[in-house]
Amino acid sequence: MELTGLPNRTVSPAPAGARRHLRRALGLVTAAALALAGVGPVAPPPAAAQQRGGGPSVIRDTEIENLLRDYAAPILRAAGLTQQNVRVIVLNDRSFNAFVMDGRHIFINAGALFDAKTPNEVIGVFAHETGHLAGGHLLKLREQLARAQTASIIALLLGAGAAVAGGGNAGAAAIMAPQAAIQRSLLAYVRTQEDQADHAGVKFLNASHQSARGMIELFKRLSNDALFNSRYVDPYLQTHPMPQERVAALEVIAKQSPYFDVKDPPALQARHDMMRAKLAGFLERPDTVARRYPSSDQSMPARYARAIAAYRHADLRNALAQIDSLIQAQPANAYFYELKGQALLEAGRGTEAIAPLRRAVQLAGSAPLIQVMLAQALINTNNPATAEEAVGLLNTALAREPTIPEAYDQLAMAYGRKGDLGRADLAAAQAALNRGDLKTARQIAARAKARLPVGSPPWVRANDITNDKPQSANARN
Template sequence: MPIPKRFFRRAPLRPLIQSLVVATTLGLVLTAPPSAAQVNLPSLGDSVSQDLDVVSERKFGDEIMAEVWADPAYVDDPLLQEYVEGIFRRLVASSRKLGNITDETVDHFAWQPFLVLDKSINAFALPGGFVGVHLGLIAMTGADDELASVMGHELSHVTQRHIARRIVGDSRNGLLATAGLIAAVLAAARGSPDAAQAAIMTSQAAAQAASLAFSRDMEREADRVGFQVMVGAGYSPSGMSSMFERMEQAFNLSDSGDYPYLRTHPLTSERIADARARIGAAPFARPTGTPEHAMLAARARVLMDPRAVPWRALQDLDRGTRDQAGDAPLLDQLAARYASALASIKLRDFDRSARAIDAAQTLLAQLPDSADRGGRGARDLVFLRAELAEARGDAAAGFAALQTLGADKSRPLLLERAALALVDRDPAPARAVAEDLQTFVALHDKDILAWAELARLWTRLGHTLRSVRAQAESSLAAGDLNGAIDRMRSALRMSSARDADQYEAAIIDARLRTLTYERRRLLKERYPNGVPGGGEPQ
């Protein structure tokens, strides 16, 4: 019989999943002011493990992420993804050292950040160790310390089992009773105040108040633990208060005391003071930015709003900084040139992009070597040159730029090599990159984009079976098991051709058997009394 589509297929977020996603949205959005005196609060997550075990929470997180990966708002920009993952790894290691991550959760949770194509200032934690970061958040930060303060807060929601606690609490109180509040938060986060107000009016006020009081304690703990994690990871203690002040200046919010959790960014003077109090007697100073962060924040600014009008405004940033070159800090000038160069690529104004990259290179050379940690900023500029060459269709220039980085085998550069090979008329680079990418996915089999690019390369080289199998593996990595099985079956049918690669056909046959078995296992787990309608899954 047909498999129930809603079990495996990608679909709009269901109300239950949508509610739980929003219920865990950024503490910077839904928080009440923390108290500096609450340093010795007990962990709120201690009592929840017996109610929702880590295996169940991870499975639930995987189901939500399958919806996220299918959403157009999900974005995998290799450079930004690598940057966010680097920060997150340090935070996870710090949290582990502090004892916040148990032996049980370290193995079962994903500990994986992902990017959201949205210009709002937001981040959020999901069940199972997934943390979403909006491009708008990256764009507004002035240093990695500030970004780490937000991610440390969200990581602490995971380590303190706040998400599991919220799920258990909602199931006890009746999830539908808080649906109005959750819808309001979702609408407010998406910039729809009218919809938010309407949702509030249709919800039950008593249930809202109980839910929000529950959330305030979690947010206080996430602030407290997140600060410890951030500092333990080597980031500046002033990163959190600096981020708060930056957001307060941007949004000029005030605290009326009435339902502060429904306002988009309740950053009060009290909360900033508490964040400063955690630093101690040391005078406050904003964290020092780096060339890498300045350029990647500019990159996020360009990518977060993919329309011609904002791109043109960003393209003109270099003109403004030239006019005030004597006054603007070098990092601000560098960021403006980078944004102008990338926006110009998007607008296909290639000559202007090249000039902006050259100007950025000159500015980078004016900074002391110690400012560019490990030459990361210089590397990111080389990557931008390769992207310009790709957009121009000049693969040779792109490969030449990447060759200056020597033995760099990082994911962003591997994927950029793949992109260049796809615009190169000579198939030789495609063969070399395909082999390297095949090795990469063997070690990183959950990489959706890498599998997709590998599929394109094999198509370019005329290896249809390999291409279709890579498409199937990409679908599987994105949580679309049905789609993966469909593609594998298609490949198996193709393998009956006389000239088919029989080695590849054997791999496809084995993978299809494995995936079909996995689907049957999941269906049995989901429907222990039999699939509705009877029959066996195919």
């Protein structure tokens, strides 16, 4: 389900021809479900993004993920969902959108993070999506879709019977009329869920002593953008309530809260501004970054964005000077050291990248993504001694996050540097498995079995992969 019903997503009316309608009637429910997902086109991923399985690219970044975790935690706690281990996934899409598609993930586009001016606006987004999770809307929607599909099949059969008996346009009308009613009923149900999620979101914000002002201001801004288009749409063919009505209903309940005027803490706003600067540096063209953050702006977010843009566009010497200046200003900021290490590593200067990445790991604490980057720098030295350290870092990181992109590839190289070919093959098999390449995974796992002691834990995991038990791919080596 998507947050951005502003502008509303419209489901087209049924086609006029009875024959064409017969072919597409069962697709009606699927079309409605896809309209709820709201995943738009994705731009080519930047260096900070990964693409898996041909779907939208996913941006992984420790700094951003830690901030979003801090945003979501009070809301999830207020909703009683802490034990579900709900994760926030950032998609590399510049449009403003957020949605849930299962009970364990909240998806949000980078565009939503970049366009949100305050932490409270993003927190309002999470409150709304948590309303869907807490209300069990996904399960209920699946049940509603199943009922709609059953009703669609019955309508088709009845309509087909009428076509045989009456023929001509009478049969076509008999088919289309029930389908239009089913469509409107389904969309009305979805709009009700959206309204319930809005109300639940305000409740969670109140329970966590936070304001709903950000949610309202965000919806107002999107409402203004959609005002012209909303004049020409059928409100009964929308997945979300009409913009102005939605904002008005939210304002009534939000302004009753004693926390409506609560402001974001300055430290949180500062982290938010740094996140937006980081996204700009990675996702926007350097000239756009320069216009958004001109050299006259000496704030930390502006300096951060310009440093990232410089390194990304092959001006490494200038970038390193800017990053060192950032480190001098905030010597305890782990993410500045991470950025320096990443810039050096991607420039082929892996040995120089080790020191700043070590410091980043020390300052960030448990940060699997940074640990993997440090391991990569260690592996690039081609030294068996540093390969041993890389193995330890990678196994520690994978124990916390078993699906980190390319971590198993790095682990395979680290074991290769050590001459442990059996474990190297097992890691390569797990890498292929994570990519969904089951055929290659089984082939490499079979080779790993031949090199590993029979019955040892690594041999057992390799055997599981060859026998189609992929859950073992998340085990450590």
